[in-house]
Amino acid sequence: DSGVTQTPKHLITATGQRVTLRCSPRSGDLSVYWYQQSLDQGLQFLIQYYNGEERAKGNILERFSAQQFPDLHSELNLSSLELGDSALYFCASSRTSGWPTDTQYFGPGTRLTVL
Amino acid sequence: AQTVTQSQPEMSVQEAETVTLSCTYDTSESDYYLFWYKQPPSRQMILVIRQEAYKQQNATENRFSVNFQKAAKSFSLKISDSQLGDAAMYFCAYRSLNGNQFYFGTGTSLTVIP
DSSP states (O other): OOSOEEEOSEEEEOTTOOEEEEEEOOTTOOEEEEEEEOTTOOEEEEEEEETTEEEEEOSOOTTEEEEEOTTSOEEEEEOSOOGGGOEEEEEEEESSSOTTTSOEEEOOOEEEEEO | OOSEEOOOSEEEEETTSOEEEOOEEOOSOSSEEEEEEEEOTTOEEEEEEEEETTOOSOOEETTEEEEEETTTTEEEEEEOSOOGGGOEEEEEEEEETTSSOEEEOOOEEEEEEO
16 A cells, blocks of 8 residues: 555546546655556656645646645546546655655556546 | 557566666657656555666666667666566656656566566
């Protein structure tokens, strides 16, 4: 157990809908990262928050947004969902903002299926 | 499109022997960063070694070294004197200079045989 929790584990929804994925970092970690892993693809970095502020932005679609709250948990919002958004979404956390050299602790992921 | 390719889903090595994990990548940039990460079952992503593309010298960290071939867009990881604790999933990763692109490969699962 990495100490990072993600909810829900599975999510099935329809095209055009909006969903929210939630992540709680390890105790004491200030950075949260979001990654997308599509079928047979590697992890793709989406976005990083550090202590409530956006720190780095990857290949995140405009339909996607994220935020980190004062208690340091983070939410990834996916809207106007398309079939191609079906993927595993991972959250990771690290102690500081020293990305990408900080050790990152990954959550178990949320599997999103868009029908 | 897949930016980082690891063509070996699984590899095994005898303890104390040497193993090389392969990684190729695709980019039109001239400057960028490459990384190898180790992920044990605990799901940490631990940085093993990193290489700046503008540096011609191959990076080394103790028993870990890379063979960076910029023209061929190849970035292999060599683990010498393999130890049981080296058993893990290894990910190759590419990061653009501005940090906006950061991709991991699909990983290579390394087994170390006692």
